[in-house]
Structure formats: C-alpha cells, structure tokens
Amino acid sequence: MKIEAEAVSVVIDGRQIVQQASLVCEGGTMTALVGPSGCGKTTLLHCLGLLQQPSSGRVLVDGVDTTGWKAGQRRRFWKDSGAFVLQDYGVMEEESVAFNVVMKASVFGSKVVGDQAALAEALELTGLTGRDNELAAHLSGGEKQRLSIARAIYKNAKAVFVDEPTASLDEGNRTRVIDLFRNLATRGCTVIVATHDDEMMAACDTRHSLTRPAELVTN
Numbered sequence: 149m150k151i152e153a154e155a156v157s158v159v160i161d162g163r164q165i166v167q168q169a170s171l172v173c174e175g176g177t178m179t180a181l182v183g184p185s186g187c188g189k190t191t192l193l194h195c196l197g198l199l200q201q202p203s204s205g206r207v208l209v210d211g212v213d214t215t216g217w218k219a220g221q222r223r224r225f226w227k228d229s230g231a232f233v234l235q236d237y238g239v240m241e242e243e244s245v246a247f248n249v250v251m252k253a254s255v256f257g258s259k260v261v262g263d264q265a266a267l268a269e270a271l272e273l274t275g276l277t278g279r280d281n282e283l284a285a286h287l288s289g290g291e292k293q294r295l296s297i298a299r300a301i302y303k304n305a306k307a308v309f310v311d312e313p314t315a316s317l318d319e320g321n322r323t324r325v326i327d328l329f330r331n332l333a334t335r336g337c338t339v340i341v342a343t344h345d346d347e348m349m350a351a352c353d354t355r356h357s358l359t360r361p362a363e364l365v366t367n
C-alpha cells in the first residue's frame with residue numbers, strides 16, 4: 149500500500165508543527181521519520197495514519213486523496229489496512245493477550261474467536277506463545293509493545309504506523325522488535341516509523357528528516 153504526503157503542514161494554536169512535508173512510502177519498505185525532539189515526527193505520523201487532519205496539503209492512500217474522507221472511510225482504513233504501534237501501546241489492559249491480537253470474541257465474550265493458526269503464529273513471532281489467556285495489564289512495557297506488533301501481524305496489515313518502538317527496550321528486545329518490522333515489510337507491508345534510534349534508522353530503506361519549524365504563523 150502506498151502512503152503519500154504532499155506538502156503536509158500542521159499548525160496548532162498559531163504554531164507551525166509540521167512544515168510542507170512531502171514523502172512517498174511504498175509497500176514492502178520501511179521509512180524512518182527522523183529529526184530532533186519536537187520537530188513533528190509523531191504529528192506527521194498521525195497525519196499519515198489518518199489519525200490527524202493536516203492544516204494544509206494532502207495524504208494519499210494508493211493514490212487516492214483522503215482529504216475529504218468521512219469518519220466511516222477512515223475507520224474502514226484502520227480496520228482493513230492500518231495498524232498502529234504507538235507510545236501508549238494501544239493495548240486494552242482489561243482484555244486477554246489473545247483478544248488484543250484478534251479483537252474478536254464470541255457473542256457472550258467468553259471465547260476469543262478468529263483464526264487460531266494465525267494467532268499462534270503472531271504470538272510465536274513476538275515471543276508471546278503461551279501467554280494467550282493472560283490479562284494484557286500484566287505484561288511489561290516491552291511485552292505490550294510486542295503485543296501491538298502481534299496485532300499488526302495477525303491482521304496482515306498493509307500499513308503500520310509506529311512511534312518510537314525501541315525507546316524503552318534493552319538491546320536484545322530492540323533487535324527483536326526491529327526484526328519484526330523488517331519481517332512485516334518483507335511481507336509487503338508499508339512500515340513508517342518515527343524514531344531517534346540509530347539501529348532502527350539503519351534498518352529502514354529511506355529516511356525522511358524533519359527540522360523544527362522556527363517561525364510563528366501569523367494570521
């Protein structure tokens with residue numbers, strides 16, 4: 149899936165947060181959004197994932213301009229194609245590990261339904277085998293991060309939007325998480341990562357550098 153930004157700018161309360169960002173992210177590749185703290189990496193990532201509307205410019209998904217998309221179209225994009233690995237992990241703490249991956253339960257909520265083989269594969273790849281029935285709240289930060297990656301693997305996401313995935317991980321887990329994203333890209337997924345991490349950047353095919361916009365927007 150091709151995700152494109154064309155001259156995307158974000159202005160909040162008269163402050164320029166992202167200035168005229170243009171980039172193309174292709175399926176099967178990893179793109180790093182890089183730059184100093186506060187330069188707008190997360191904000192641009194949110195625009196690319198259709199979580200936030202740019203103040204000007206446009207975001208295209210497979211060549212289609214998303215500017216006028218209604219909530220229902222964005223929801224369909226998130227449900228069918230997109231996955232997010234954000235800094236708060238996006239994990240449902242009061243649900244089981246398995247439910248967090250599959251996001252489907254039987255009518256009375258007692259049994260996680262869905263493709264059990266795909267669930268097992270996603271848990272194995274992320275090192276969470278055997279943890280199916282544990283409450284997500286009981287996982288460590290790094291495990292929650294891997295859980296949100298398991299969800300992306302399970303749903304065979306076409307595009308994954310990732311914010312600082314390695315910030316709080318030790319060396320071993322950092323390498324493991326980077327390998328997981330590379331694996332997603334190998335499967336054809338478009339991986340977009342906001343990062344400060346040199347190892348993560350090195351694993352990416354392209355880097356898009358942002359600079360901190362200096363000026364205040366008037367009018």
Ligand SMILES: Nc1ncnc2c1ncn2[C@@H]1O[C@H](COP(=O)(O)OP(=O)(O)OP(=O)(O)O)[C@@H](O)[C@H]1O
Nearest residue numbers: 160161165183184185186187188189190191192342
């Ligand atoms: N909703 C908002 N309201 C006000 N300011 C915001 C909002 N969202 C982002 N900002 C500001 O925009 C700037 C860029 O934030 P952003 O999180 O995109 O940067 P970043 O490059 O990801 O930073 P870091 O590397 O520190 O995570 C920051 O100064 C932030 O305070």
